[in-house]
Amino acid sequence: MDGRLSRRRRRWGLGGWCWRLACVVLLWLAGVSAYIVWIGQRDQAAPADVIIVLGAAAYDARPSPVFEERLRHGIDLYQRGLARRLLFTGGFGGAGARFAESQVGRRYALRAGVPAGAILIETVSRTTRQNLQQAARLMQANGLHTAIIVSDPLHMARAMRLAREEGIDALASATPTSRFRTFSTRWRFFLQELYFFHRDLFMEAV
Structure with missing residues (x-):
């Protein structure tokens, strides 16, 4: 018993x-x-040295709907006079791609009336961390110290944490609208960000 x-x-x-x-x-x-x-x-947009628009998919010379939302918001911040420079990140999406994501962003900004001299790009990054690593190098090379980071709302938490790790003094300004509009697309994107958030924490710990 x-x-x-x-x-x-x-x-x-x-x-x-x-x-x-x-x-x-x-x-x-x-x-x-x-x-x-x-x-x-949160929208922390305030005067800074540069606006960093994080890369997203591009279809040849056209930005994907997600990337276009980021480009629009970054250009709007620039036209409001919050920074004198725009920095587009993102490399070539795959084999055979004619344009890097950042080059597509540059073309889009030029058509919107942004002067070529106000635009910086890098063409080698493939991930958010690499986006910000390359952005930090460009900022240092051009004497830029503060930045506004533009991305989708659900992406901002991870982007800001990675920016801090790369030594970027950054403010967050998420796109006011997002192409992740349906419940299913938002849910998938949210789960993806939740996974990457914890993966990055684990990678830092080991």
């Missing part, structure tokens, strides 16, 4: 620890999720 009772207590104890662990994990995920949403809803 005592043996059976002891085994039950051990099983209950193990189950209790599993339940506590599950609660901690759920609370952590809820907190991170709230942080991602909160950062994406």
Whole structure:
């Protein structure tokens, strides 16, 4: 009798620890999720040296709808006089691509009336971290110290954390509209950002 009772207590104890662990994990995920949403809803746009528009997919010489939203917002900030320079990031999307994402952004800005001398680009990055690494190098080479970072709302939390890691003194200004409009596309993008957020934390820890 005592043996059976002891085994039950051990099983209950193990189950209790599993339940506590599950609660901690759920609370952590809820907190991170709230942080991602909160950062994406803030607009810190204020005078800075440069506006960094993070790259996104391009279709030959045309920006994807997501990239176009970022370009529009970055150019709007420039036309409002918040910075004298625009910096477009993003390399070649794949084999055979004629234009880097940043080159597509430059063409788009020129058509919008932005002077060529106000535009900086890099053409080698393929990830958000690389976008910001290359942006930091260009800023240093051109004597630029402060930046406004432009991306989609759900992308801003990770972008800002990576910017800090690259030593960029940055403010966040997410696009006021997003091409991730449907519930399914927003949910997929959110889960993607949640995954990358934790992956980057794990990579830093090891």
